[in-house]
Amino acid sequence: MIKLFTHPRVQQFIRPSLIIIALVSFIQFTITYGILVALGKHTLDFPSFYWASDALFNRNISPYNIDYIQKNTGLAVYPFIYAPPSILFFYPLSLFRYEHALLIHLIINHISVIIFIILLNKVFNYRNPSNQSLLIVIMIYNSYPIMQNIYFGQINTLIIIALLLFITVKDDKPKISSIMLSFAIAIKIYPIIIISS
Numbered sequence: 359m360i361k362l363f364t365h366p367r368v369q370q371f372i373r374p375s376l377i378i379i380a381l382v383s384f385i386q387f388t389i390t391y392g393i394l395v396a397l398g399k400h401t402l403d404f405p406s407f408y409w410a411s412d413a414l415f416n417r418n419i420s421p422y423n424i425d426y427i428q429k430n431t432g433l434a435v436y437p438f439i440y441a442p443p444s445i446l447f448f449y450p451l452s453l454f455r456y457e458h459a460l461l462i463h464l465i466i467n468h469i470s471v472i473i474f475i476i477l478l479n480k481v482f483n484y485r486n487p488s489n490q491s492l493l494i495v496i497m498i499y500n501s502y503p504i505m506q507n508i509y510f511g512q513i514n515t516l517i518i519i520a521l522l523l524f525i526t527v528k529d530d531k532p533k534i535s536s537i538m539l540s541f542a543i544a545i546k547i548y549p550i551i552i553i554s555s
Contacts, residue, residue, distance in 0.1 A: 376492040383499035388468065391508040396464055399457055403436065404511025407448045408459050410438035414445055415452040421445050444545040460511070467508050470515040471498060477522040517542050521549055 395401065409431055410421030419426055424437040438445075451459045475491075475498050484490040498504055507514045520542040528535035542549035 376489055380492045380495040383496050387499040391505055392464060392468055396461055401511030404460060404463055406436045406438050408451045408456055409435050411448040411452040415449055441547060447545055467515060470519055473519055474515055517546055
């Protein structure tokens with residue numbers, strides 16, 4: 359079986375197939391979780407980030423005051439459940455209207471997925487574009503957690519990127535790695551467990 363997949367003729371077939379599948383996966387992901395989400399103008403978690411930021415920085419009201427937020431938006435917005443320091447990360451959202459902030463958030467999330475793929479290839483030392491790197495592209499763009507992250511307007515990809523940067527540069531650039539870990543912990547507490555590893 360191994361000889362079959364290492365045969366030159368089979369290799370000539372596998373590589374173009376992986377390129378096509380990777381390209382189709384990217385296009386399908388971008389349309390479904392980019393264009394269609396932008397047109398729908400609503401996600402599950404993003405409104406919590408946006409309206410919490412708007413409440414604090416534009417109206418001087420606690421981002422945890424969910425009654426005020428729901429009353430003034432007329433929406434069933436979920437409570438803002440992140441640690442207090444994390445609200446500083448969401449400050450830029452308060453500078454834009456909801457529709458524009460959502461679009462910017464979507465673009466950042468999609469760029470984050472690309473950076474995530476690049477970092478994974480670096481971690482595993484896969485050269486681009488090898489069969490292994492193409493498989494990573496296919497897996498990421500067909501990953502249900504990644505799809506959920508974009509569709510619900512979450513920020514988990516940014517946290518993963520920060521943790522991967524921490525892992526990849528902690529020996530050569532300890533200050534940068536510390537900043538990346540601090541960023542991840544400030545937004546979501548759970549990355550603190552990486553310190554013990």
